[in-house]
Amino acid sequence: MNSEVNAARLSQDNPVERTGAESLFSAPGGGMRDAGGSRFAGDAASPDRPIIWMQAVSSSMAVEVERGSAARAILSEVAVCAEHLVARGEGSSIDLRFLKSTPDERGILLNLLGRGEVSAVVDSIGRSEIQETAIPCVWWVRHFNSDDEIVGELIEVADIPELLVGDRQAVAPSLAALHARQLSGVC
Secondary structure (H helix, E strand, C coil), X not given: CXXXXXXXXXXXXXXXXXXXXXXXXXXXXXXXXXXXXXXXCCCCCCCXXXXXXXXXXXXXXXXXXXXXXXXHHHHHHHHHHHHHHHHHCCCEEEECHHHHHCXXXXXXXXXXXCCCCCEEEEECCCEEEEEEXXXXXXXXXXXXXXXCCEEEEEEEECCCCXXXXXXXXXXXXXXXXXXXXXXXXXX
C-alpha cells in the first residue's frame, strides 16, 4: 500500500478533517495535536511547528521515481562527506545496503563515481573488497559471506578505509613474535 505524506500546522485556527486512518507525529523536537487542536499528554509544542501525518491512499496510485535519483542523492552526500574530510579531517561512511533491491541505481552510482587506481582484498572473518573510486579518498567497500553474497556495502570517505588501517596495539606482540622467530633461527 502506498502512503501519501501530508504536512500541515494543526491548531485551533487550522482544524483538519481526519478519517481515522492517518497517524500523527511531529517533526523532531515538536509536539503533537489532534485535528481538534488538543495537545497530546506531555506535549510542549510550539504552534509554529509543523505536524506531519501519513494517510493511506489507494494502492492504484503510482509514484514515479526518476531513474538515477537515488544514485544522485548518494553522490550529493558523498560530496558533503568529502568536503568535511578536506575541511575538518573527518572521515565518514554511507551505508548502501538498500541498493541491493535497486541494482539499476547501484550501477548508475558505480558509473558516476568511476574506478580509481587502488584496490584491495582482505580475507579475514569473511572476504572484503575495497575499490578506490575516481574521486581520491572515496572508497567503495563490499563485505561478503561464505556463500559469496554481499552482506555489507558502503562508501567510505577517508584517507584510508577503516579496514586497511593497521592495529597499533598488535604491533608490540607481533614484534615480540618476530624476535622469537629470529632467536630460534627461523628465517
